[in-house]
Amino acid sequence: MPRQNADEPRSAHDDRQPALRLTGLHKAFGGKVAVRHVDLTVPQGSFFGLVGPNGAGKTTALSMAVGLLRPDDGHSEVFGVDVWSHPVQAKALLGVLPDGLAMPEQLTGREVLTFIGRLRGIEPAVLTERVDELLDITQLNDAERTLVVDYSTGMRKKIGLAAALLHRPRLLVLDEPFEAVDPVFGATLKTILLRFVASGGSAILSSHVMALVEQLCDTVAIMAEGNVVAAGPLNEVRGDSTLEEAFVRLVGADARAGEGLSWLAF
Numbered sequence: 001m002p003r004q005n006a007d008e009p010r011s012a013h014d015d016r017q018p019a020l021r022l023t024g025l026h027k028a029f030g031g032k033v034a035v036r037h038v039d040l041t042v043p044q045g046s047f048f049g050l051v052g053p054n055g056a057g058k059t060t061a062l063s064m065a066v067g068l069l070r071p072d073d074g075h076s077e078v079f080g081v082d083v084w085s086h087p088v089q090a091k092a093l094l095g096v097l098p099d100g101l102a103m104p105e106q107l108t109g110r111e112v113l114t115f116i117g118r119l120r121g122i123e124p125a126v127l128t129e130r131v132d133e134l135l136d137i138t139q140l141n142d143a144e145r146t147l148v149v150d151y152s153t154g155m156r157k158k159i160g161l162a163a164a165l166l167h168r169p170r171l172l173v174l175d176e177p178f179e180a181v182d183p184v185f186g187a188t189l190k191t192i193l194l195r196f197v198a199s200g201g202s203a204i205l206s207s208h209v210m211a212l213v214e215q216l217c218d219t220v221a222i223m224a225e226g227n228v229v230a231a232g233p234l235n236e237v238r239g240d241s242t243l244e245e246a247f248v249r250l251v252g253a254d255a256r257a258g259e260g261l262s263w264l265a266f
């Protein structure tokens with residue numbers, strides 16, 4: 001397929017294209033390869049789970065995919081729009097919860113969402129309505145006057161999620177969205193995401209919780225040491241086993257698991 005040429009911009013998104021297509025995406029930090037020429041396609045309308053051990057390259061790959069970290073090589077396209085040559089068009093399609101989200105610390109949650117909404121060009125009346133609803137659903141309206149600097153880790157995650165949803169993106173890319181949030185909001189978030197995908201949105205999440213990925217996602221990829229070692233429909237990747245068993249089989253169990261730390265036993 002001919003690649004989008006920067007001289008002939010195809011800025012409008014194309015509904016026939018995958019929600020996300022990574023081609024040869026590559027990143028090294030000081031000689032150490034974090035993501036190795038990764039190809040990955042996320043079909044539109046899918047709920048896509050990205051899993052892998054610590055340091056596998058998930059955050060690095062997702063950061064490059066959404067335009068937060070410049071790749072050494074390769075391309076990322078969102079609905080056919082190249083993220084790096086057409087960042088404005090691509091980012092309008094994307095709702096992103098990055099790892100370690102930086103927020104304006106001296107604003108309240110409402111002020112943060114209003115600020116981001118205005119930057120996104122959302123009409124004021126619509127914005128107020130959406131901010132009210134998002135603060136309500138994230139249970140952050142109780143902390144109406146609390147500055148982000150005083151937020152707990154879970155509250156930060158919630159405001160980050162609200163910011164990702166605010167402009168009604170077509171593709172959500174969420175790095176460990178369930179980490180640090182309480183079970184009540186976790187259940188709400190599952191419902192929000194499933195409804196989003198059922199209504200035609202596409203979602204990608206990374207997680208270490210295999211049961212959660214199995215519960216939510218229809219398509220998965222397993223990364224290890226910067227490579228995608230398996231990708232496809234959940235049922236194909238896990239086969240007759242659980243996703244956790246497939247993960248351990250593909251990534252390799254730690255041979256030392258039952259050994260060592262003898263001093264810890266009573």
Ligand SMILES: Nc1ncnc2c1ncn2[C@@H]1O[C@H](COP(=O)(O)OP(=O)(O)OP(=O)(O)O)[C@@H](O)[C@H]1O
Nearest residue numbers: 029033034035052053054055056057058059060061
């Ligand atoms: N800014 C950076 N500078 C140097 N090395 C980095 C940087 N970011 C990531 N790395 C390295 O790249 C590799 C992949 O890291 P990455 O955070 O993408 O993994 P991950 O799969 O998201 O891990 P985790 O599940 O622990 O969050 C690791 O070896 C990490 O140490």
